[in-house]
């Protein structure tokens with residue numbers, strides 16, 4: 001049986017890591033476990049590898065203690081490496097060499113595309129978030145208000161504020177216990193989820209204006225190219241929420257949002273959202289990415305229209321199988 005507490009007890013040095021371009025669940029779940037270890041076992045050496053999380057998460061305890069995994073960091077062999085919220089090892093980015101070198105490895109995740117890696121893996125694709133899994137795996141009695149805020153943040157981000165179908169009774173029971181710690185959850189949601197800068201709102205507006213509907217309105221897509229990113233001085237995290245907003249269009253089964261990578265022309269990051277009728281994790285996997293049935297992504301080279309054609313073929317196939 002998988003027992004995280006026992007695995008951690010045996011280790012003197014522990015490294016934790018979430019995925020590249022960390023989202024709310026990646027930041028929340030890793031900081032929750034980081035704060036927990038520091039509280040329960042202050043004698044242990046614990047390092048959290050994570051790309052610098054967005055400023056909107058700076059209310060979380062430990063935010064400033066994150067180690068950005070640069071190539072210049074000296075090699076180190078950890079007793080235990082815990083990879084969290086990532087479906088495959090590539091998503092560890094520059095932290096991967098510490099995973100490879102570690103004496104023991106654990107994977108804790110909820111991505112349906114995850115086939116399992118590490119010496120020990122705990123993968124529950126029915127869980128709302130990795131943060132929910134962390135709640136289940138640690139000693140409940142040791143959770144304090146700071147750990148509660150981390151877990152709460154992860155859950156609300158990965159469930160779209162408890163709205164997506166991955167929200168279960170269990171998720172809500174956990175959330176019920178968390179808010180009893182008495183933090184300002186309304187403010188937390190506003191600050192980390194809803195609030196946008198003026199520039200982010202302008203880009204969202206532009207993405208919507210330039211979107212196209214196709215496949216008889218079953219699909220909606222939009223793209224942000226390099227020139228636009230430079231004009232606004234935007235970085236990828238400024239695009240959060242665009243795919244979700246597109247998906248609110250009545251009648252659509254799939255929304256596709258793409259932006260051009262900053263390192264390479266004609267290389268696009270693609271994110272998709274889908275209704276029950278399409279499984280976008282299959283499409284993402286086919287093109288070398290991953291994710292969940294209703295939200296997944298991948299990277300692809302080509303023109304905007306070529307990429308849309310590739311995706312539409314897959315969507316058509318899935319929809320026709322049902323007819």
Ligand SMILES: [Mn+2]
Pocket residue numbers: 025026085110129130158
């Ligand atoms: Mn997640």
